[in-house]
Amino acid sequence: MPEQSAPWWRHAVIYQVYPRSWADSNGDGVGDLPGITSRLDHLVELGVDALWLSPFYPSPQADAGYDVSDYRGVDPIFGSLEDADKLLAAARERGLRVIVDLVPNHTSSEHPWFRAALAAGPGSPERARYIFRPEKPNNWKSTFGGPAWTQVADGEWYLHLFDAAQPDLNWDHPEVRAEFLDVLRFWLDRGVDGFRVDVAHGLIKQADLADWHYPAELLFAADADHPRPPMWDQDGVHEIYRDWRQVTDEYPGERVLVAEAWVEPAERLAAYVRPDEMHQAFNFEYLEASWSAGAQYSVITRSLAANAAVGAPTTWVLSNHDVVRHASRLGLPVGTPRPQGIGPDDPQPDAVLGLRRARAATLLMLALPGSAYLYQGEELGLPEDTAVPDEARQDPLFFRTGGESKGRDGCRVPVPWEADAPSYGFGPTDASWLPQPAIWAEYAVDRQRGVPGSTYELYRAALRLRAQHALGTGALGWETHTDDVLAFRNGDVYVLTNFGPDPAPVPAGLTVLLSSEPLTESGKVPQDVTVWAA
Incomplete structure (x- = not known):
């Protein structure tokens, strides 16, 4: 191998x-x-x-x-x-x-840096580590839903692309x-x-x-x-x-x-x-x-x-x-x-x-x-x-x-x-x-x-x-790519996935190594099944 x-x-x-x-x-x-x-x-x-x-x-x-x-x-x-x-x-x-x-x-809003930023106030070096703005600068939304900006007690706004408890860091700092x-x-x-x-x-x-x-x-x-x-x-x-x-x-x-x-x-x-x-x-x-x-x-x-x-x-x-x-x-x-x-x-x-x-x-x-x-x-x-x-x-x-x-x-x-x-x-x-x-x-x-x-x-x-066939370091060569069937070789292993309703044949001369589900009585690959053969 x-x-x-x-x-x-x-x-x-x-x-x-x-x-x-x-x-x-x-x-x-x-x-x-x-x-x-x-x-x-x-x-x-x-x-x-x-x-x-x-x-x-x-x-x-x-x-x-x-x-x-x-x-x-x-x-x-x-x-x-x-x-x-x-x-x-x-x-x-x-x-x-x-x-x-x-x-x-x-970071978390409980991170010492963010707590220091809130305490230090607008324009401080502590706030410069995050993305604070005196006015809400854009219409960005959080990927978790709702606005991506939250206003703090002194009126400034900070950016959080996720939850308000996750203030974004300023990576230009x-x-x-x-x-x-x-x-x-x-x-x-x-x-x-x-x-x-x-x-x-x-x-x-x-x-x-x-x-x-x-x-x-x-x-x-x-x-x-x-x-x-x-x-x-x-x-x-x-x-x-x-x-x-x-x-x-x-x-x-x-x-x-x-x-x-x-x-x-x-x-x-x-x-x-x-x-x-x-x-x-x-x-x-x-x-x-x-x-x-x-x-x-x-x-x-x-x-x-x-x-x-x-x-x-x-x-x-x-x-x-x-x-x-x-x-x-x-x-x-x-x-x-x-x-x-x-x-x-x-x-x-x-x-x-x-x-x-x-x-x-x-x-x-x-x-x-x-x-x-x-x-x-x-x-x-x-x-x-x-x-x-x-x-x-x-x-x-x-x-x-x-x-x-x-x-x-x-x-x-x-x-x-x-x-x-x-x-x-x-x-x-x-x-x-x-x-x-x-x-x-x-x-x-x-x-x-x-x-x-x-x-x-x-x-x-x-x-x-x-691991035995070193598939991770192998190379893929396509054998078949139709609307229903994908097949490729990776080293000495032949791989076929059947997406279509008609059972697909395994090439003659190959021995099945592994199949995600049983093959048909005639040895064909049913729909939604992948087989490895060599």
Whole structure:
């Protein structure tokens, strides 16, 4: 079998852990760092290369930790710095790398800098670290709903592209730049392997803060008819990441920077992973692509070409903590715009069809060259919880839109480990910061481990074969791309996904290695199924 000798991040499979929802060690209903440490063997058994931890820093938790009040600590609900060090050491012992979240676009309104800015008043050096204006300068909306400007007691206004508890930093200020270089070094010195950079495309704003007459969306594709948004993907962000790359390159062990940049087209996104900038950038255009042969062929081809032009791998992703889980998203009619959460009164996904397509989509993604990200619980086939009661919701997106958007709570419900245990094994008690639905029992790890055909075992088999055949460092060559069927070769593996109603044949002479669902009696590939063969 071929070997994967390239730098680890070019082909790694990285598993996202959302700390409050993965494992609760003390029974308070909130996951924590000791809980994560206790479940690391699950990741080894699954076969991933690294984990990415969503924020665990001190925070008032206005936005589930993405409102950071101290970038060099651990919030007590998650544990302590000692617990973080123990987690890093335990992961290292198991051969797992650890990437941590970094949130540089904004701080918490409880951050010492922002409290000092409020106390110091207009025109002060303290306010210069944020974006304050004496008058409301434009019509920008928050991506969470409502205005992007909030007025303080002395009459000035500050910018927050997200919640009012998340004031945007002024990245034209040298103190801001110096502070984050120091934060990078703080965590690199503790042994982290890299950073996933939140809202990486938002740090620099257009200098004139011009009005914006289009939707306040993270992903807005600029073209001839639509200008680039003045708050997203400004060219000045690249200077920041070139400085950061110099810092990570000072450290041994191939430390990495990963951009959460909701940027289209693919060529603009590729600019973030030029040789002297970041290592990876999530491919959200791929995540957003509809489940059809044409859409999948187009986005895969375009992504690979754009990244190859700058010598970077493509970083594939189907689910994360901000989007409806793909086991449910793909159960909606093809072409349905990605919803911002699903509530009990919304059109419901077809659960059986959604999981069938999700398994096929996952095998398609894991066969592509480059790196891939998995979101906790997707290896169990977890669907979106569409029945979260409004009184239990916590996402500011739900509250700032007056419930118009159901928000992201449905993809953040704590994962099930043991079908018959309290909180399905999430913790030692029944406590859970979001209610777990009764159907979680059937998805629990202990109900799927060792069960042929289970989603968990499908993932394990796919990750094992992906490593054996070095698919992450391979190259894609298209064999077929029709309205119904996509087929390509990556090294010695032939991959076929059938989107159409007629079963598709596997070429003669090939042996099936893995299939997302059983083949027909005659050995053909049914609709919404992906097969690997060699």
